[in-house]
Every structure is written in C-alpha cells, then in structure tokens.
Amino acid sequence: MKAESMQASLPALLAAVIGRDLRLALRHGADTLGAVLFFILAGALFPLALGPSPELLRRMAPGIVWVCALLAALLPLDRLFGSELEDGSLDQLMLSGLPPALVALAKMIAHWLTTGLPLLIAAAPLAIMLGLPMPVLPILLAGLALGTAILSLIGGMAASIVLGARRGGVLLPLLVLPLATPALIFGAAALDAAQTGLSWRPDLELLGAFLAGALPLCPLAAGAGLRAAVE
C-alpha cells in the first residue's frame, strides 16, 4: 500500500517546507516587517545620538549598518523553531521524510528570505542616509548578502540548540553574537578598506569562506538540536 516512488524528492520537499514558511510569513506580515523596521529605526538613532556631523557619520556608517543588521536578524530567531515546537508541527516536520538537517536548512533559508533579504534591501537607503559614498554601496550590499546568510545559518543553529530551554530567548543572542563576530569584522573591514582606497576583495573572500564553512556545518548541528528537542 505504500508507494515509495510517489513520494516527493528531497529538493521538492525542501522547497515545499520553504514555501510553507514564506506563506506563513506573508500571513503574519507584521512579524516579518518588525525586523526591518527595527533595523531602520536603530540606524536612524545614531545620527541623533552622535550629532549630525557628515564626516563622523560617513566614517561610522559601515559599522552602524552591520551592527544594526546583526541585531535585527536576531529578532525573529526565537520563533523560528519555537512556534513549530509549541503547536506540534515540529513532530510532523521531523516525520515529513526530510532528514532533520534539511528541515533545519529549509527553515534557515526561509529565515534568510523573510529577514535577510528585506534587511539587504533596507540597508541601501539607510547607508545613503548615513552618507556612505555611492561607489562603496555595492560592496556593502555584497558583504551584507553574505553576512545575512551567515547570520541565518548561525542563528538557526543557535535557535535549534536553545529550543525547549526555559529562557531560550535570552540565551539566543549570547550564543549567536560571539559566533557572528567574524562576519561583522570582515564585513565592516571590507567597507573601511573600500573607503580608504585599499583592496576590499580579501575581506569579502573571507566572508565567503565563512559562509562556505557554515553552510554544511550549521544545518547538521541544527538537525541534531531538533532531534534532541522533540525527544
């Protein structure tokens, strides 16, 4: 009675899980927009606090954009698996036929599409507002594209590890932020280099290397975390 051949292939199933998450994100638009609005607001606070000196803001813009993006990407993380665990959906995801690591990867990709990508889009106006020179803008966006993907991977891993812990929401930033510091350092350094006329390529390449390392490792760790969470 079991027609094994009729089951969806792993990529199709992965896409189905991502599609379901995107649909959920659309239905709960306020949650999705929240991270982006936080990002813009937090970035807009710096000119108010530091004073409107264009020279100072231009020099600080890379750091401001990167730190704000890092913090904004943290916001939706504790609901990433938390809501699935609470309503029993995680059990069903684990039984969907996807290996746990791919379930985790699907959620990480969905997190990037619903948080990382909107942040990337919002980063351009924020950087222009802070006075970042136009020629440097593509480097900021390239760095952030890599950086937000890294954040989704590390954040998803941390979210699955703290899943089920009583104060998981508090624990989460403490786990993610130290792990994400290399991305922050290289990302901001690439912009600094570009602003001062040095080569920004090595920094972005290091970011890419970081992403290449995180891409297989984080889903595996997250998968183990999910297995432990449903036990």
Add this chain to the structure above:
Amino acid sequence: MTTQAGPGNKNAGTRLRRRAAAADPNPRTIAISAPRPPAGPLLNVENISVFRGERLVLDGVGLRLDAGEALLLTGPNGAGKSTLLRVLAGLRKPEGGHVLWAGIDALADRTAHAARVAYLGHQDALKPGLTLRENLALPARAAGSDPKQAMEALDLLPLADLPARMLSAGQKRRAALARVMLARAPLWLLDEPSLGLDTSSIGLLEALFHAHRETGGIIIATTHVPLPLPDARTLALPGASGLETMEEMDMESWS
C-alpha cells in the same frame, strides 16, 4: 521501582505474542509490498525501555502486530502511552529495546522510518494563519497524495478555505486525522484520535480505520474512551508502580 513495572509489561507482551502465534497467517499481509521474511509479524517491538529524567516510564514493553491489526494502548495518566507512540514513530530513541519493521531495525534509520509512519500527537499541529487546504498541502506533497480526497473523507471540504484558527476543536482534530490519512503510511500511531469528535465524526473515523486495516495497515492508538476498532487487542501499561509517590505521577501527567 524498575523491577515492579517490568513483569506486568512482560506478561502483556508474551500474552500478545502467544495470541499472535496462535492466529492463522493473515492473508491480507500479501498486500504489503515491503520485502520481509515469510514468518514473523510486520511490526515487532521488543523490550522497549524509556527513562524520563530519573524515572523509568516504560520497562520491557513488547508487542507484535501483523498487517491489518489494531492495538489499543490503555493505562493511567503518565503510564507512558504517548511516550511509546513517540518511540514507535522514531521521534524518541528508547534507552533499550528494538523496533523491528518487517524484520529490519526501524530506529537505525529514523528518516526512512518516517515514511512508514503517520503520527497524530496530542496537538493538531495546524498553523492558525493558514487555511485548512494550505495546512494539508505539505503532508500531501510529501506523500504524493490528494488532499481533496482526505478532506472529503473527513467531511472537511466546506471548511477547506477557512483559516485554521476559525475551526473548532473537533474540526481541527478531523483536519489532523486528514493529515494522517494523507501520509499513506502503513503504520498509524494515534494519540487519543477521538478527542473532541462528535458522534458523526466518530462514524467517519470508523470508516477510516476500517479502510486502513482492509488495505493491510496497522493502527496503534492510545485512548481513555472506546474507539471504533473491532477486534483490536489491548495493551495495558501498568503506569506508576507502588514506590512512586502521587506527586511524581501528577507531575508526569502535566509535563
């Protein structure tokens, strides 16, 4: 406390085994396409032991079921009925024992085992923001089955485009049962499937159970009320043994 819970379970296990051995070979087993040795039951569970914290929840539980058979798990709150279902689903690794499916160790590859299992937990696992149709889209995609047919079988078609948050408890339960049906899996593990269902829905459930067993499926359900499962066997889990205090039991049932 471990030894006291043991003998009861083992007796239940051997009683089932003896009954299984006495029964005639079931002709419906041919319907199962999975390769398996000619003798021996389809689902053979041996000596399952599970600890929760310091407490031994399941001690040496065994059961044998052949295609088309059904088993009711009964026992007091905290006896480990849900835990046993989660072990059989591969969601939880037991501290000891084996789950053999057609003679193969099912828990060795839990992702592959997931294809044989349709699991209905305490919770209905529906996303309140998605419509019923959207909620069932993923399980239907995973098994390559038709969500419309399952919704029809559970009388859910008129509700298909309503968000799940608008559904009543019984309607949500029916939606969760539709997902069980969609999985097209031979082994149904149901945690109190009739929770919140009205009389006519119980009738639908009966038809569903019958159809599943007719095609060689196995049903294992926990329950506190009678379920429409004719000639189902019963495995009574003994629950907390004398050494444990009531407080522990209470904590167990609430956790």
